[in-house]
Amino acid sequence: MLGLSDADLTAFAITLKLAAISTLLLLVLSAPLAWWLAHTHRRSKVLVEALVAMPLVMPPTVMGFYLLMLFGPRGWIGGFLESIGLPHLAFTFTGLVVGSMFFSLPFVVQPLQNAFAATGLRVLEVANTLRASPLDRFCSVILPLSRRGLVTAGVLSFAHTLGEFGMILLIGGNIPGATQVASIAIYDHVETMDYDAAHGLSLVLVCSSFLLLLVVFALNRRFKVVGAV
């Protein structure tokens, strides 16, 4: 297919796996944070918002460098993991997942925060008076009312991870079959003047990104028509 080598296919598969896992985890874990940001009146909100937005303005290599320091055997996180008998995170797929989650945090938190703020607390109070338990309220009111925000957050995070380069190179190294993702494989091909291979993999990334966005816009259009707000 498109003249992709096995190594290229592996790199592409790792990319998809990384994007899928980090996006799913991020959606689940950052939802409470987004909820808090959407409804709190505390002054510390500004500080948290600024911290969450940091990955938007920081060079990926800077983030990657600090994360590598933290994840390695002598870093706080890596050191702690080794002290309890777990492997450290530098140059591992798990490390990439954690790094990607930091990297994509604002892309998930901001759409969710907006969606939660737009939903408001009143509909939840109404559901509360209509015999809906907290979990029930989450599933029957919050999820459907913020689905556009959820889809947007998921897609932004997924697409952002697909294109990640500098940070992954720093904390993942470039280990084929483990931490070599598509964007790094393309870089390798260009480095070795193998432009045909670079073309093939690049085209796959372009097409998959476009398809993804197409699905999102179609879904959002449908929500707009059906979920009359």
Place this chain on the structure above:
Amino acid sequence: MTLQLDFSVRRRGFSLDARLELPGKGVTALFGRSGSGKTTLLRCIAGLHRERHGRLVFRGETWQDAERFVPTYQRPLGYVFQEASLFPHLRVLQNLEYGFRRVPPGQRRIGLADVISLLKLEDLLERYPEQISGGQRQRVALGRALLTSPRLLLMDEPLASLDAASKEEILPFLESLRDRLDLPILYVSHSIEEVMRLADHLVLLENGSVIAQGQLQALLTARELPFVRTENSSTVLDARVACLDAGDGLTELEVEGQPLLITRQPVSAGRIVRVRIMARDVGLALEPPTATSFLNCLKVTLLDCQPGLVPSQLLVRLRIGGQVLLSRVSRRSAEHLALHPGQSLHALVKGVALS
């Protein structure tokens, strides 16, 4: 007494102290200006606002005390908010079914079809909330609350955000609700008109304190309360429909054994209705006048007189059977008639509104 409550709420710039025992039937209005704490009190009763120092017992069941707090969704109550707050992603029918489906079938006392016909929602079922008017939305919200088969219905100014026409659209439904369902209703309002039409019992709140509570007529005519010192001071009388068609487009009512004629109304004979009579529409005479345009002349006994809104006026309280009527007369007339407590008089009544 079915609802016993004791709440004290302290917040910056606001405090509420309410210790009440409320009747288990009819409409109880929580009345007061905005900021008087009536909505906060209602939210405490619903459990939407969790106050640490509170006690709430409904029909022998403790909903809140020092150890216990029953969350809102486990309390058998219905709540109608000021704005209808329908779920925007659900059609009208799905909104109605939301609470209904969450009540175990054995505990459902009100059916979907009943509510749809009571509130005339047949034509709206397939629409989304944004496609119907404000009055229609509030009707749906009311139906949605009723469909949880509540044992207590809480309403937080359900008409306040509606225009006059939409209000008139909803009020008859609230009245038939009061008359047809055996459901105690707590009704928050700052509109004395709504209160006079709907309430049986009144709780008067001011700056977070209960300043009076009791039967509606007793409070409307109480000397120490502000109601008797307003331009529109009125009383409400319970009357029985004696004759629907008394000729000349009139309906005859009976108040404490005496006839009272009103403009013909679509009510059924034998029914107990409530009429509102403004103090300024009641005149006094020592003898029944023979030639006058007043249709109604009621035999009353004078209870007392007190200063009116302006120095030239007096407000007179009159007893008719077990009920109280108000009359506003000039000081000069009072002297002329030598008004004194215990005096037998004839009250000439001009305007009578059915409420």
